[in-house]
Ligand code: KIV
């Protein structure tokens with residue numbers, strides 16, 4: 064199958080076709096989601112929680128994300144692979160954003176990058192797109208700003224809706240190929256989606272976005288903790304693994320594994 068390109072995503076918006084995006088952090092998840100026809104895989108800094116066991120994405124470094132990006136790129140034969148720019152790796156200046164993004168493209172093999180923030184980061188987005196790097200923007204609840212935003216909260220309610228639309232338009236004008244809208248009221252996300260020519264990718268942003276993204280460990284039931292309201296769990300892989308590990312343990316303890324079929328003579 065042919066590689067998904069950013070222009071395909073724009074064309075799907077023009078045709079009114081919705082598309083799914085999932086996070087991936089390793090080669091198996093990348094191969095599996097690619098096989099399932101997911102056209103865009105995000106190596107999210109949600110790896111902070113879902114791979115490294117941090118409480119949030121703030122401590123994640125470029126060096127922690129890089130090997131995950133490499134693994135996902137190796138596993139994804141058709142999907143467009145987007146690398147998240149970690150907190151502190153792009154905010155300082157457009158030059159810093161370029162240096163970080165060049166690493167993800169050259170060492171990591173990523174096809175695009177994503178960064179959090181609105182109009183304030185238009186210079187970064189312009190610098191990156193000017194250098195030939197496709198950029199996905201991320202507005203609404205931006206986890207790297209958790210402390211400034213006062214925790215895990217809906218963004219863009221009331222008067223803040225206008226600011227969100229302005230930010231989305233600024234990202235489009237700066238050259239972004241798509242905008243993630245996280246935890247935004249459905250009516251605001253619908254308005255942004257209507258005003259933008261580039262696709263919106265919702266997560267907790269209602270049914271009217273052009274695309275939807277979920278963290279794979281949430282949607283597949285790997286995350287054993289509390290799940291946000293917007294997550295739908297499509298499988299209980301965590302319980303399947305608990306069961307498999309338990310049966311393996313029982314059979315080893317009981318001397319049933321390995322048997323002759325699983326031994327060499
Ligand atoms: O890091 C991540 O997984 C993300 C998505 C939730 C959009 O940024």
Ligand code: NA
Pocket residue numbers: 107108109120147
């Ligand atoms: Na992220």
